[in-house]
Amino acid sequence: MTNKSTIRRVSSAVSLVGLLLLACMAAGAATASGAGSKPAMSHEEQLRYGERMYREGILPNGKPMQALVQGDVPVSGSSFTCVSCHLRSGLGATEGTVVTPPTNGRVLFQPRGLLQKNFEMVPTVRKYSLSLPQRPAYTDETLAECIAGGVDPAGRELSRTMPRYHLNEADMAMLIAYLKTLSDRLPPGVSETEMHFATVITDGVRPEDVQAMLLPIETYISKKNGIASAFKRRPQSMRMAVNMMGPDLVAMKMSLSRWHLKGAPDTWRAQLEEYYKKDPVFALLGGIGNGSWEPIHRFCEDHRLPDLFPVTDYPVISSKDWYTLYISKGVFQEGEGAARYLNTMHELLKGKTILQVVRTTRRGKALATGFLSTWKAFGWPAPVTVELSADQPLTPPLLDRLLTKEKPAVLLVWDDAAALPAVAALAHRADRPGMVVMSAVSLGPELRHIPDAARSYLYLTYPYRLPQDDVRYDSFIDFLIKGKSFDEQALRIVKQSYALGALQSQALMEMRGEYYRDFLLDTIGMMPDMDLPLYERLSFGPNQRYASKGCYIVQLGKGDKPELVKRSDWAIR
Amino acid sequence: MLSARFLRRLLVASLVLISVAGPVQAAGKNYQRSIVKYTMPDVVLVNQNGTKVRFRRLIETDKTVVVDFIYGTCTTICPVLSAGFANLQRKLGADSRKIHLISISIDPEHDTPQVMNEYLKNFRARPGWDFLSGSREDIDRVMKAFDAYFPTKMSHRPLDFIKAPSSSVWVRLDGLMGTGDLMSEMKKAGAL
Numbered sequence: 001m002t003n004k005s006t007i008r009r010v011s012s013a014v015s016l017v018g019l020l021l022l023a024c025m026a027a028g029a030a031t032a033s034g035a036g037s038k039p040a041m042s043h044e045e046q047l048r049y050g051e052r053m054y055r056e057g058i059l060p061n062g063k064p065m066q067a068l069v070q071g072d073v074p075v076s077g078s079s080f081t082c083v084s085c086h087l088r089s090g091l092g093a094t095e096g097t098v099v100t101p102p103t104n105g106r107v108l109f110q111p112r113g114l115l116q117k118n119f120e121m122v123p124t125v126r127k128y129s130l131s132l133p134q135r136p137a138y139t140d141e142t143l144a145e146c147i148a149g150g151v152d153p154a155g156r157e158l159s160r161t162m163p164r165y166h167l168n169e170a171d172m173a174m175l176i177a178y179l180k181t182l183s184d185r186l187p188p189g190v191s192e193t194e195m196h197f198a199t200v201i202t203d204g205v206r207p208e209d210v211q212a213m214l215l216p217i218e219t220y221i222s223k224k225n226g227i228a229s230a231f232k233r234r235p236q237s238m239r240m241a242v243n244m245m246g247p248d249l250v251a252m253k254m255s256l257s258r259w260h261l262k263g264a265p266d267t268w269r270a271q272l273e274e275y276y277k278k279d280p281v282f283a284l285l286g287g288i289g290n291g292s293w294e295p296i297h298r299f300c301e302d303h304r305l306p307d308l309f310p311v312t313d314y315p316v317i318s319s320k321d322w323y324t325l326y327i328s329k330g331v332f333q334e335g336e337g338a339a340r341y342l343n344t345m346h347e348l349l350k351g352k353t354i355l356q357v358v359r360t361t362r363r364g365k366a367l368a369t370g371f372l373s374t375w376k377a378f379g380w381p382a383p384v385t386v387e388l389s390a391d392q393p394l395t396p397p398l399l400d401r402l403l404t405k406e407k408p409a410v411l412l413v414w415d416d417a418a419a420l421p422a423v424a425a426l427a428h429r430a431d432r433p434g435m436v437v438m439s440a441v442s443l444g445p446e447l448r449h450i451p452d453a454a455r456s457y458l459y460l461t462y463p464y465r466l467p468q469d470d471v472r473y474d475s476f477i478d479f480l481i482k483g484k485s486f487d488e489q490a491l492r493i494v495k496q497s498y499a500l501g502a503l504q505s506q507a508l509m510e511m512r513g514e515y516y517r518d519f520l521l522d523t524i525g526m527m528p529d530m531d532l533p534l535y536e537r538l539s540f541g542p543n544q545r546y547a548s549k550g551c552y553i554v555q556l557g558k559g560d561k562p563e564l565v566k567r568s569d570w571a572i573r
Numbered sequence: 574m575l576s577a578r579f580l581r582r583l584l585v586a587s588l589v590l591i592s593v594a595g596p597v598q599a600a601g602k603n604y605q606r607s608i609v610k611y612t613m614p615d616v617v618l619v620n621q622n623g624t625k626v627r628f629r630r631l632i633e634t635d636k637t638v639v640v641d642f643i644y645g646t647c648t649t650i651c652p653v654l655s656a657g658f659a660n661l662q663r664k665l666g667a668d669s670r671k672i673h674l675i676s677i678s679i680d681p682e683h684d685t686p687q688v689m690n691e692y693l694k695n696f697r698a699r700p701g702w703d704f705l706s707g708s709r710e711d712i713d714r715v716m717k718a719f720d721a722y723f724p725t726k727m728s729h730r731p732l733d734f735i736k737a738p739s740s741s742v743w744v745r746l747d748g749l750m751g752t753g754d755l756m757s758e759m760k761k762a763g764a765l
Contacts, residue, residue: 529727
């Protein structure tokens with residue numbers, strides 16, 4: 001009797017808890033779906049919420065999605081977003097031993113066979129396809145079951161690395177609606193037969209620098225089009241090219257427009273809009289400008305247009321923007337390198353003054369900004385900063401007065417070669433700072449003529465591989481520059497542009513025939529590090545937007561033909 | 574006559590040798606387990622606070638050490654490894670102080686102290702979990718010492734290494750695993 005009564009009480013309690021749970025779930029669903037007093041959500045709103053779930057792991061109610069990985073590890077959706085594995089395009093990736101399948105509606109709602117049609121013999125695509133099991137097409141219901149329970153429509157359990165997300169019905173529907181929009185329509189600038197690009201050239205750039213930028217890109221396009229023509233004439237003889245590129249890319253022609261921007265930068269946006277309207281392109285390749293790249297960067301963000309490796313000293317420094325991929329942070333990176341180097345001497349510099357003399361040109365300000373933002377992030381107080389207007393020379397008496405007043409342990413001179421006499425005059429000063437730092441790039445050809453007396457205390461930021469080491473890479477670009485004459489600056493641009501050609505050709509071959517803009521950037525983000533001329537290491541990674549991350553601190557050696565001598569690692573820590 | 578102590582040592586040595594001969598699939602599991610001896614390089618790395626640390630000194634400790642190789646912008650393998658570390662700390666509660674978790678960056682050019690600090694915050698890491706970076710040369714030396722050299726970060730594999738206090742051998746776990754498996758391996762290694 002007692003037992004029966006206990007069982008009845010427990011049973012009632014379980015029923016009550018069950019009812020409460022059901023009520024809570026229903027309430028949750030109602031809130032999430034906006035039912036009740038709230039007006040119904042528009043399709044656009046649903047897609048926005050779906051995108052937020054996919055990219056940020058945040059539910060429509062503002063809370064993080066919840067999930068389990070590896071069977072028993074609870075994780076927050078904001079750490080385990082869909083986008084982190086399936087990528088922004090939803091077209092999946094391979095990283096190490098983990099292969100993630102596409103999650104865009106166009107692919108999910110088709111059955112998956114053993115191999116991708118027409119790509120059976122393309123090694124990269126073949127390997128990717130064979131890593132994924134065959135399955136019937138998903139439906140909305142089976143997709144929801146898969147996201148929540150980790151079982152595909154063939155009844156196969158997915159890898160335990162795939163999070164099992166707890167989502168209510170309304171939130172799940174929004175996520176699935178968003179997946180259906182991912183990479184579903186070819187972007188402008190791509191057709192079955194052609195891929196069209198543009199390169200932006202702004203006013204005031206030296207013609208030889210423009211030619212240096214164009215040379216590798218146009219050579220790449222010309223060679224690619226040569227392959228397409230040969231394939232059209234004799235497809236049987238192009239088997240190797242087909243196997244490397246796939247049957248679509250091998251036959252595709254490429255073209256490049258030149259978009260010249262004239263006048264003041266605040267008029268560029270209108271010019272870019274006009275060009276884009278008349279001449280839609282898949283992506284911007286290279287490009288060159290003397291000033292800030294910001295107007296072009298913003299245009300590309302707004303039009304979701306990839307912009308690869310523009311030649312600019314002044315990129316936009318952002319950890320969130322997506323569409324422009326820079327080869328480095330430009331001048332900013334040298335200031336950053338100086339701050340990192342000085343931070344390695346924190347014991348010596350504690351409580352000491354650092355004096356920063358800044359020429360208020362674009363270059364001087366970018367160097368100072370790079371230094372200051374990095375220096376402050378390390379927790380140091382801001383240095384004493386003295387600004388010099390464009391027409392105010394840094395004379396030895398002026399520098400003497402500043403040093404007498406501030407007595408700095410380190411002097412940073414963010415100026416050009418005109419400051420060298422004042423810096424050299426410090427050799428005779430008994431209480432000169434232990435270290436003077438300048439930008440090697442800002443010194444231009446005068447770098448090799450630093451007075452002997454200053455070489456012992458003058459340290460330089462140098463954001464490239466050292467010239468004596470880079471000669472090993474000359475063979476990479478010999479075929480491009482043979483019979484042509486370039487000065488040091490133009491040669492550097494050829495090398496930067498060559499890196500773009502290497503990057504782009506590799507990325508297109510790995511895109512599995514899916515020529516979507518976000519997937520181009522996703523693919524680059526998953527590419528192995530590259531060892532090319534000019535920079536020690538170009539590395540990518542999801543959301544990394546500056547391929548070269550290092551900067552040496554060097555000194556000029558002794559003698560008439562001095563070499564640069566390393567005083568730091570490439571990546572200073 | 575052979576002493577019981579000698580026989581015990583012989584048995585342990587034989588077991589180690591058998592394990593060193595090659596990794597074995599952990600029974601019913603998706604990862605491989607092996608017991609290995611490594612010699613650590615004497616390199617100076619930098620942690621998420623920007624503090625320089627002598628790596629060998631960090632390893633030669635009276636705490637259990639668990640090491641993995643990750644990078645800050647990794648999308649697939651590393652978040653799973655790191656969620657495992659975070660969950661391990663939660664499950665161990667106060668005992669997590671006896672364990673030193675060490676994640677070593679395989680993308681040292683990108684993983685600055687700021688990036689690493691942010692990464693650990695994102696996983697709600699507790700004290701006792703350090704993320705280390707350094708020069709490419711030093712990181713390469715550490716990877717090679719663990720027989721885990723990846724020329725590029727995109728070719729990396731999921732690996733965990735466990736060393737019990739005062740032990741001279743490492744348990745090498747090759748593959749992704751849940752927290753239950755990791756804890757059971759730590760117990761097996763005498764590390765919990």
